[in-house]
Amino acid sequence: MEAFDNFLQGTVTLFSDPIGILIFFGGVIGGMLFGAIPGVSMLTLAAILLPFTAHLSPEHGIMLFSVIYCTGVYGGAITAILFNIPGAPENAPTAFDGYPMTQNGQAGKAVGAAVMCSAIGGVVSCIIMMAATAAIADWAISAFGPPEIFALVFFGLAVAASVGAKTFWKGWLSILIGLMVAVVGLDPVGGIERYDFEMPYLLAGIHFIPTILGFFAVSEIFVQAEKKVRGSYEAPKMGVEFPTMKELIAHKFAVIRSIVIGFFCGILPGIGATLAAFMGYNEAVRWSKTPEEFGKGKLEGVISSETANNAATGAAMIPLLALGLPGGALTAMMVGVFQMHDMEPGPLVFINSADLVWVVFAAMFFANLSIIVIGFLETKTIINLLRIPFQFLAPMILLLATVGAYAVRGLTIDVVVMFLAGVIGFFLRRSGYSVAGIVLGLILGKIGEQTFAQAMQMLHFEWSGFLDRWIALGLLIAGFLTLCGSIYGAFFKKKSEPASTDSSPPPAPPPPAGG
Numbered sequence: 001m002e003a004f005d006n007f008l009q010g011t012v013t014l015f016s017d018p019i020g021i022l023i024f025f026g027g028v029i030g031g032m033l034f035g036a037i038p039g040v041s042m043l044t045l046a047a048i049l050l051p052f053t054a055h056l057s058p059e060h061g062i063m064l065f066s067v068i069y070c071t072g073v074y075g076g077a078i079t080a081i082l083f084n085i086p087g088a089p090e091n092a093p094t095a096f097d098g099y100p101m102t103q104n105g106q107a108g109k110a111v112g113a114a115v116m117c118s119a120i121g122g123v124v125s126c127i128i129m130m131a132a133t134a135a136i137a138d139w140a141i142s143a144f145g146p147p148e149i150f151a152l153v154f155f156g157l158a159v160a161a162s163v164g165a166k167t168f169w170k171g172w173l174s175i176l177i178g179l180m181v182a183v184v185g186l187d188p189v190g191g192i193e194r195y196d197f198e199m200p201y202l203l204a205g206i207h208f209i210p211t212i213l214g215f216f217a218v219s220e221i222f223v224q225a226e227k228k229v230r231g232s233y234e235a236p237k238m239g240v241e242f243p244t245m246k247e248l249i250a251h252k253f254a255v256i257r258s259i260v261i262g263f264f265c266g267i268l269p270g271i272g273a274t275l276a277a278f279m280g281y282n283e284a285v286r287w288s289k290t291p292e293e294f295g296k297g298k299l300e301g302v303i304s305s306e307t308a309n310n311a312a313t314g315a316a317m318i319p320l321l322a323l324g325l326p327g328g329a330l331t332a333m334m335v336g337v338f339q340m341h342d343m344e345p346g347p348l349v350f351i352n353s354a355d356l357v358w359v360v361f362a363a364m365f366f367a368n369l370s371i372i373v374i375g376f377l378e379t380k381t382i383i384n385l386l387r388i389p390f391q392f393l394a395p396m397i398l399l400l401a402t403v404g405a406y407a408v409r410g411l412t413i414d415v416v417v418m419f420l421a422g423v424i425g426f427f428l429r430r431s432g433y434s435v436a437g438i439v440l441g442l443i444l445g446k447i448g449e450q451t452f453a454q455a456m457q458m459l460h461f462e463w464s465g466f467l468d469r470w471i472a473l474g475l476l477i478a479g480f481l482t483l484c485g486s487i488y489g490a491f492f493k494k495k496s497e498p499a500s501t502d503s504s505p506p507p508a509p510p511p512p513a514g515g
Contacts, residue, residue, distance in 0.1 A: 003130055007365075010358030014063070014366075023060050024363055027067030028370050032378075034068075035075020036087045042072025044407070046333050058341040059356045063363040065334045070313050070367040072330075073273050074118040074375070077306055081110045083397055085217040085404075089208060089443055090273040090309040093281035095216055096436050097294060097301030104297045113243045113299055114306045115375030120255060121307040122368030125263050125314030130361050133318050133350075136267060144268050146454035147466055151475035153448035156275070158479040159282040160440045161486060166432030168490035174434040178441020181206055182449065189453040201413045208442055210405040210418040215435045217401045218422025221394050223429065228390060243299065251303050254284055262308035266315025273309040273316075275447065278440055280308025286482070295436065314364060320345050321357060 014020050034045040046068055053061035076087020081098030094114060101110040128136070161171040184195045185205030196202040248255075258280040265276035284304035285291045294301050316331050324346035326332035338345050343353065350357055388396070405418040425435050459465030466472050 006354070006358045007130060007362060010355070010360075010362035011366075013059075013355065013359050014362050020060060020063070020359075023056070023064050024067055024367070027064045028071050028367055028374065031068040031071030031367075032075040032374065035072035036078050042068050042075070042088070043330055043333075045072070046330055050333055050336060053337045054340045058338070058343060058353070059359045061337045061341065062334060062356060062360050065330065065337060066317065066360050066364050067367040069316070069330050070122055070310070070364050071371060073309050073313055074114070074122075074306070074371050077114040077118065077302075078111060078378075080216075081114060081302070082107060083217065084220045085397065085401060086212055088274075089212060090277045090312075091305075092212055092216070092439055092443075093277045093305035093436070094302055096281065096305075097296070097298045099220070100295065100297035101299070101302070106297065106299075109243050109247075109299065110302050112376070113248070113302045115372060116243070116248060117255060117258075117303045117307040118310040118375070119368050119371040121259055121262055121309070121311035122313055122371065123365060124259050125266065125311040126361065126365040126368060127314075128263060129314040129318055129364075133322050136315075136318055136322075143471060145469075146451040146458055147469050147472040148475065149268060150448055150451040150455050151466070151472040151479070152279070153275070153444050153451065155475045155479040155482070156279050156282055157440065157444055157448070158482040158486075159286050160278070160437060160444075161483075168486050170431075170433050171437055174428070174437030175441040177428075177433075178438040178443075179445040180441075181211070181438070182442050182445030188450045189457075201411065205446070206417060206442075207408055207414060208439075208446075209408045210414040211421050211442060212439055213401045213405050214418040214421025215425040215439055217397055218419060219425030219429060219435065221398060222422060222426040224390060225394065247299065248303075251300055254300050254304050255307050257283060257287070258304045258307035259311045262311025263315040265308070266312030267318050273312040274443060276312040277305045277309035278444065280304045295434075310368070313368075317360075317364070321349055321360075322347060 014024065030045050031042050035042050046065060049064065049068075053064065056064070073088070073090055076091035077094045077098070078087070080086040080091040080095040082102055084095050084099040086092040086095050098110045098114070101107065157175055161168065161175050182205075184202055186192065186203055187194060193203060261280045261283060262273070262276040265279060266272060281294075281301060281304050284300050285294050288294065288300065290298075320326050320331045320334060324335070324344060326335055335345060343349070401418060402415055405414045406412070408414055425438075428438070429435055455466075466476060
């Protein structure tokens with residue numbers, strides 16, 4: 001009851017202050033808008049606003065950033081679903097099934113599911129955050145280190161090989177292509193140059209934002225342009241039908257599973273919503289009775305990824321407020337906001353600035369609820385963009401993607417990388433490889449390499465150290481079992497196909513003439 005009373009007090013404080021209300025709604029709308037623009041993400045908005053928070057009160061400054069975080073993660077789902085352009089890396093899995101749903105005339109259903117599940121994931125994570133911040137933070141920091149995070153990444157890659165490719169082998173080759181791209185640049189431990197071809201740009205590695213824009217948006221433009229030339233192009237079917245409550249209830253286990261995964265990934269410092277979205281999607285594929293339907297417009301794919309990435313937002317605040325450890329880039333900026341006001345995040349915040357904490361908690365809770373209202377209001381309007389003819393829509397998408405790729409670091413070479421990835425992605429898609437697998441390999445590969453290097457240093461370069469950490473060992477075993485099961489399934493399916501063909505009944509003889 002004490003937590004509920006504190007929440008009510010925080011709510012009253014938030015909505016009784018006109019300036020606080022203005023900042024709250026400004027953060028909600030700004031997060032959605034910047035989250036929907038590729039390359040110009042919520043981090044861009046946060047970086048722009050960071051110096052100005054020095055002129056705000058601590059409550060208003062921290063509250064603004066927390067609201068931007070909640071709505072910014074959702075915002076990128078809209079462009080991912082309608083145009084195959086993820087607004088941020090955490091929205092990439094949403095495009096795997098969201099864009100095929102748009103092509104099937106189910107854009108409204110996909111966006112509606114993203115709105116509802118983003119709100120559900122965010123609200124539930126906020127409730128858990130308010131109820132058990134300190135206890136959960138202590139457990140996460142003590143039980144999860146680099147070895148466990150590396151094992152989690154390995155498990156995720158093992159599951160991801162089955163997403164979007166025509167065969168198991170092409171799925172794994174797609175993952176390996178992504179991993180190869182991820183190792184370009186400086187070694188995270190020794191600073192050794194790798195595959196830079198004496199190009200200074202490549203020393204920093206290939207940035208994933210231009211790569212994602214190329215593999216998703218640009219390659220899709222090429223695919224649709226080819227269809228236009230061949231005369232087989234079909235405009236996306238208009239559809240504003242939202243998912244029914246019955247459909248959402250039918251996916252209740254996917255929602256619950258994704259909330260757990262998203263919250264779990266969110267409380268791990270440095271992981272956040274991106275890994276949560278991919279893990280939520282991968283687990284949906286792994287537990288589905290029809291995994292072959294993913295990547296072709298399955299509602300559960302949208303539900304799982306959007307629930308997971310928004311569930312990570314509330315969880316990411318737990319290590320920040322309880323231990324002073326940022327869970328990602330935006331929460332790291334929030335540490336700067338604290339320090340601008342001569343404060344340090346950590347356990348003492350709950351004692352010295354309890355009012356601030358509960359205003360932030362209340363703001364995050366209502367920001368996630370506002371996703372439902374604003375999301376449904378904008379859906380019927382924004383879906384009308386699909387009415388624009390392809391010859392006008394394609395240049396608009398390419399322009400938006402180009403601006404997004406350039407805005408990341410202000411480098412022209414990022415635009416070149418985007419178009420190069422688009423061309424490569426176009427030919428790989430024609431050959432049955434998985435663009436989703438390549439992106440998974442790229443993003444998770446960077447995380448996995450860094451945590452593996454940290455884990456080996458932590459374990460004094462003894463491989464046996466993984467055996468002494470039961471969580472890491474369990475995840476590694478699960479990954480190996482998943483891999484072995486996929487290999488066995490690939491061989492078994494290949495061997496069983498001829499047998500099933502031979503056992504089919506012979507065709508019936510034709511009827512006699514004149515009968």
